[in-house]
Amino acid sequence: MSATLRRGLPRVPGGEPWPPPAERPVTAPHAPGRLITEPSADLAAGSSTAPVVEARGRAGAKAAPGPSGAGGPSGAGGPSGAGGPSGARGARGGTVRVRRGLPRVAGGDPWPPDAAVPNPTAVVGIPSGPRAPLGFRPTVFPGRAASVRPDPPAEPRRLGPFTRVQWIGALAVTGVALVFAVGMIVLATRWLLSTEPLQSFVATYPGEYPLPEGAPVGLPAWLGWQHFLNAFFLLLIIRSGLQVRRDKRPSAFWTPRRPGARKMSLALWFHQALDVLWVANGIVFVVLLFATGQWMRIVPTSWDVVPHAVSAALQYASLEWPTENGWVNYNSLQQLAYFAVTFVAAPLAIVSGVRMSAVWPRRAAALNRAYPVEWARRVHFPVMLFFVGFIVVHVALVLATGALRNLNHMYVARGSTDPGAVAADATGFWIFVASLAVMAGGWIAARPLVLVPIARLFGSVSTR
Template identity: 75%
Template sequence: MRDPLPFTPTVFPGRAAFERPAPRPEPRRYGPFTALQWVGASIVAGVGALFALAMVVFATRWLVSLEPLRDFLATYPGEYHLPESAPVGLPAWLGWQHFLNAFFMLLIIRSGLQVRREKRPSAFWTPRWNSKRKTSLTIWFHQSLDLLWLVNGLVFLVLLFVTGQWMRIVPTSWEVLPNALSAMLQYASLDWPSENGWVNYNSLQQLAYFTTVFVAAPLAILTGVRMSGLWPRKAETLNRAYPIEWARRVHFPVMLFFVAFIIVHVALVFATGALRNLNHMYAAQGSTDPTAYADNWVGFWIFAASVLVMAGGWIAARPLVLAPIARLFGTVSAR
C-alpha cells in the first residue's frame, strides 16, 4: 500500500469520494407519525369508516325489510310509556345543571389530558394544612374541578329524585330492552325513530343517560378519589384491597366514554331538530305534540352564550390565571 501506483491515474474520483453530504433533517413527529402521515392516515381511516358505515346501513335496511323485523318494530316502536306520575317537560333547574355539568366536564377532560402528558410542571401547589404534600398546579386544578363537578352532581341527583324527573332516565320496565334494540335498528337504517324529548326519551337514549349518570359517573369518582391526594396513603390494608393500578386502568377509559357520549349526544341534538331540542334544554320550552318544532331562537342563543363561556374557561385555564386562585387555598411555587 505504501508503494506508488505503477500507472498514472487518469480519472479524478470527484468530491463525493472525500466529502459526505449532510444528512437530511428528520421530519417532526407528532406521536408515531409525521404531519403528512397523520393526514394520509386520517383520509384512509375516514374513507374506511364511511365504507363500513354504508355497509351497516345497507345491511340494516335489508334486515328491517323482512317481515319478522317489521313486526318487531311495530310491536316495539323504540319507547315505552312512562308511569302516570312521571312529569312532563324539562324544568329550568335541569338546564342550569346541564350547563354546569358540561362546563366542568370540558375542563376536567382538558386538565386530565394535561396531567397525562405533563412531564415538567410549570408550577406547584402546596395546601396550607399539609406543607409536606406538594402537587402540580395542573393536578390541583383537575381535582378542584372534580370536587365542583361532584357537588353539582349531588345537587342534580337530589333534585332529580325530589321532582320525579328520575323516571325519565331510569328504566321502569323490562320493555326498555327490546325498545332500545328497536331504536338502535332505526338509527342504523337512517330511518330514525320519531321522538319528543319533552315528554319521553326513546329507550336507547334512556339507557345511555342511565349508564352515564349511574355507572360512568360513579366509576369516574371512585377511581379519581383513589388517585387523588384525598386517599389515605398509609392505609396499607385498604391500598392492597384497592390497588391504584386498578383505578388508573379504569379512569382513562371512563374519560373516553364521556368523550364519545358528548360527541354522539351533541350530534343527535343538532340532527334531530336543533331549535326544538335546544329550547327543551336551555329555555325550558316544549310541547307534548311530537310533530311540533319550536320556531323561536331563545334556546339557541342561550346555548351560544354557554358555548362562549365554556370557550372562555378553556382559554383561561392556564397558570397565569390559575395561580392567583390557587394561592387562596395554599402556596404556589416554581418548585
C-alpha cells in the first residue's frame, strides 16, 4: 500500500512544487506510546521529511502491552513489552534526524546539515525521596510574628463625604483662607477710603438718609416678639428642611384624617407645620408693620438709598462701623437687607414651598405645566442658603456694633435718641441668652419621641 506525498511551494522561482512527485509505502501504525528512533529509508536516502515521533507526554516512556498481556511471553520481558529494547530504553535514549529545510544560500544544501540529534522526547528520570540539604546556611529568617497577620485598620467613620479629621482640616484651611481674604479686603478698602475722591463720597453720603415725615421713632414691644418668633420658626424650618433632604428611609410617616390624602414623612409634616406657623407670624408682622408706620424704616423711600448703601458697605469693609442710631433710623445697607428678607426672600420661600407641599393640586395639569416643580426646587434651597447667610451676618454685626445697645432695642424695646443712653444696660443681653436657650431646646426636642404625640393630634402616625 502506498500514498502520494503532499507537495508544497517550489524551492526556486519558476520551479516545480517540492518535493518531486513520488509514492511512499505506508507502514502499519505503531503501538501507542512507542517511539521511532531508528532512521527510516527516506532519511537514509536524504529525504527532507522528518520521522514521525509518537509520544504522549510521560506516557511515551511506557509501551503498550503486547497481545499476550503483561504476564505472557511478550509481556514485561518480551520484545514488545514495556521492558523491551523498543520500550522504555528506546524512549530514554536514541537519536532522531532533524527535518531539513531550504538552503541558506542560493544553490546550497538544505539547512540544517544532515545529522542526528538526541531524541527530544527522551524521558529524564526524576529523583525520588527527600532533597539533599543545602550546601550553605540561609541568611534570611522569618520574624517572630511572621505567621500572625495584623488586622487591617478599621475604616474611619464619615460625616457626609469626609471623616472627622478631614472636616477639621477642611475647616481649618477654609478659616485661614477666609481670614486672609478678609484681611486683604480690609487693607484694600482702607487704602481706597484714604483717597480724596472716596473721602468726599463718604462725606456726602454718610450711610443713611432722613426718614419721611411722620416716621415713628423707636421699636415697639410687638416687634421684639415678632422678631423672636420669626427667628425661632426659621431655625426649626431650616433644621427640618435639611432633615427632609437627608432622610432616605424615614422612620415614621404621618397621614391626615381626610379620605384620599397621601401620607408623608414625619420630618416633612413637621417642616410644613412650621411653615404654616412662620407664614402666619409673617402675615401678622406685615399687617402691624403697615398699620403702625414701621414700614418706613425698612422700605426705601428715596433713590439716595443706593449711594448711602455703598458708603455703608465701604465703612463695614474697612472695620470703621457706621455710627447711626438704630433706635431712630437704620443705615441704608440695613434697610435694603431687611427689605430683601421681608418682601423678596420670604415670598420666594413661600411660593416655592407651596409648590412642593401636599396642598398643591397634583391633578391640575395646566397649572403644573405652567409652574413645574423643578423650578420650585431650584429656588427653594438657594433661598434657604440666603436666610442662613443673613442670620450669620446679622447676628455678627449686632454683637460687633454695640451688643448691649442693639439687644436692648430688639428684646426690651428700650432705647433713646442718645446712642449711649442704654449702652451699659444688660437686660436685653440676658433676654437674648434666654431666647437662645429656648431655640436650643426646640432644636433638641425636634425628634420623633416628641413629635409623634403632637402629630397624632392631627392625623395618624405609622412606621410604613
